[in-house]
Structure formats: C-alpha cells, structure tokens
Amino acid sequence: NAGVTQTPKFRVLKTGQSMTLLCAQDMNHEYMYWYRQDPGMGLRLIHYSVGEGTTAKGEVPDGYNVSRLKKQNFLLGLESAAPSQTSVYFCASRSYTGELFFGEGSRLTVL
C-alpha cells in the first residue's frame, strides 16, 4: 500500500517563484492536512480539508493556497515563495479512528 505520497521530495526555488506540492492518498480518507516543520517549532498546521471541494485555514496559512478537487489529492501552492517558507512540508490524512497518516515530507529551500 502506498498510503500518503508527496511530490516532489526536494525542491529549490528562488524568491518570488511559484510551485505546487502534491499530496495523494489511497486510503479513501475524507480529512487531509498540510503541515510545515521547522527546527524547534514542531509541526504547524497550514491548511486542512474535511472533504472533496472544501478547505480551511490552520495556524499559519499566510502565503499558501490549497485545493481539494479530488478526494484523494490535496495540493499546496506557493504563489510567490519567500525565504521564510524554507521548511519541510508534511501532508497527512486522517482515518475514522483519528489516526493521522503522514507522507515522507517535501523539503523546500527558497533562496
């Protein structure tokens, strides 16, 4: 089973460039999440979705947009990347028992 798959795994951007991170899950979960992880900061919730076609803001949504056009996919977009967005990004989906399943992470560097 693939579980939660994130692409790309690594990316280097220049300030002002845009990009999209893709998260795909094959467990038919309704809820999906995007987190960022920085040293000493733990995991901070960026945006989440409770079902196809729905999205909501988390703790640190500024500078990011998301879309959930299909149940299995949750996209995170950066319209104009900034060095402060250098981070490791994790996608997760939630089972009906409340367990979060995480992808392997996408490591983004903004120069």
Added chain:
Amino acid sequence: GQSLEQPSEVTAVEGAIVQINCTYQTSGFYGLSWYQQHDGGAPTFLSYNALDGLEETGRFSSFLSRSDSYGYLLLQELQMKDSASYFCAVSFTGNQFYFGTGTSLTVIP
C-alpha cells in the same frame, strides 16, 4: 487558541522506563494523540486518548486527564531504537490537530 507544553529533551537508560508529559490549553478539546518521529522521517502514530485513563499498546502507554488538561506517554523497556522525537497533539473539534514542539528522547546504553 491552542498551546501545548512538553519537555524539549529527555535522556534515559536502555531497559528503563521514561515518561513524557504534555499539558495543553485549548477550547473544543476532542482528544490527545502521540506521534514518534525519527530524524528525517515521517511522524508515525503511537496512541490516541479521547477519554480519561490509560491506554496500553505493547511497550507504550498513554494517559489522559481531561480535568487537568494533562497527558503523558510512558515508554517501558527502552530500546536504542526508541531514540526519536515524540510529539503530543490535541484534536480540536475532531477535525484539526495541533502539535507540541516535541520531546527529543535519547536512549543511552
């Protein structure tokens, strides 16, 4: 808003027992979860408490007291492979999950 506090670092001896505490402040509390993360890896689920009391899963146990806004993760018979970061997370209305800053556990021989 939500806030969680857990110790930043803990060191314990192989074979021993270690307890990692987590206190939280949140409105709409739904449950407390624990996750393990090895360096460079994805967080993996350990346990979830929605009700007061102790949940046991093998060498790991988790406890919750809703009245005290407090929980802990208990790791028994520590092994070297248990060296990792451990995160508590509160579930807010069952939809959102907010994580603490993590406890780095080092197991020494």
